[in-house]
């Protein structure tokens with residue numbers, strides 16, 4: 001059964017008022033009912049928006065970092081309606097969330113319903129170039145990189161070219177904006193013990209800001225609502241730099257560290273993974289950039305489950321995503337099971353604007 005906007009709105013308002021013990025729910029419900037009748041939609045107060053965004057995080061079944069859901073900071077940019085304005089707001093997000101390394105979980109919310117679209121998967125991400133057989137940069141970015149080039153952008157052609165922001169409004173031609181260099185923070189990777197690791201010349205950016213999901217709260221859709229937390233080390237060390245279809249650097253790590261790769265049964269991949277991940281955590285920590293290791297994150301997730309239980313809520317989750325990609329069985333999560341039930345408010349995948357059907 002499909003529920004109407006009114007029903008979904010009332011359901012959310014009830015949750016917002018109840019969980020926060022706010023007075024006069026009825027007054028607000030009547031007001032929203034009237035607005036929907038007259039205009040076909042309604043507008044969230046700042047409080048409703050802020051709490052809805054927090055709930056969208058709390059309900060993100062794939063996220064291991066949800067203990068901190070109440071600490072999400074909301075940047076309300078709902079009044080903006082130009083590509084330039086949006087780009088400036090995204091620059092502000094990057095600076096605010098990066099916070100010189102002490103990362104602040106942040107979401108920027110643009111106008112509901114309006115087709116403000118950010119074409120980037122994350123506000124900060126590296127370009128990828130296909131050169132025949134092999135790829136320079138991040139293979140995950142090849143398509144967007146080509147689009148940027150078609151729009152007139154040109155990268156230096158290194159493994160770590162920062163992509164520009166690509167923004168479109170109402171289906172118009174997208175406009176690209178270079179992110180000022182001083183806004184983005186990067187961490188060069190070194191190993192705490194082995195100086196040779198630096199020969200790899202690896203680095204990664206400080207803050208992952210997902211920018212291609214839509215947020216739904218109380219029947220309203222926010223097509224652009226980029227959000228970030230801080231990194232968990234394995235995202236970089238066990239996936240971005242290690243996956244065969246990403247930077248695929250394990251063999252090189254093994255090479256510079258002198259790890260014997262002749263036989264799979266030497267477990268050289270595992271050894272290289274551990275060293276690479278130690279380097280990621282060590283480098284972020286030395287640079288005073290927020291990061292969490294997967295064992296600590298898994299413990300924090302157990303705290304989240306407990307806190308939710310205390311409030312009479314059962315934690316839903318997507319086990320396949322919650323378990324970390326390294327030593328998963330060493331975390332409690334591996335031995336638990338979760339109902340992967342979808343709750344609103346939440347974030348949803350949205351087809352990229354450049355994917356035509």
Ligand code: ARG
Pocket residue numbers: 208210228229230231232235236240
């Ligand atoms: N896994 C993604 C990446 O490596 C980032 C996803 C969000 N991660 C986070 N810690 N909030 O870039």
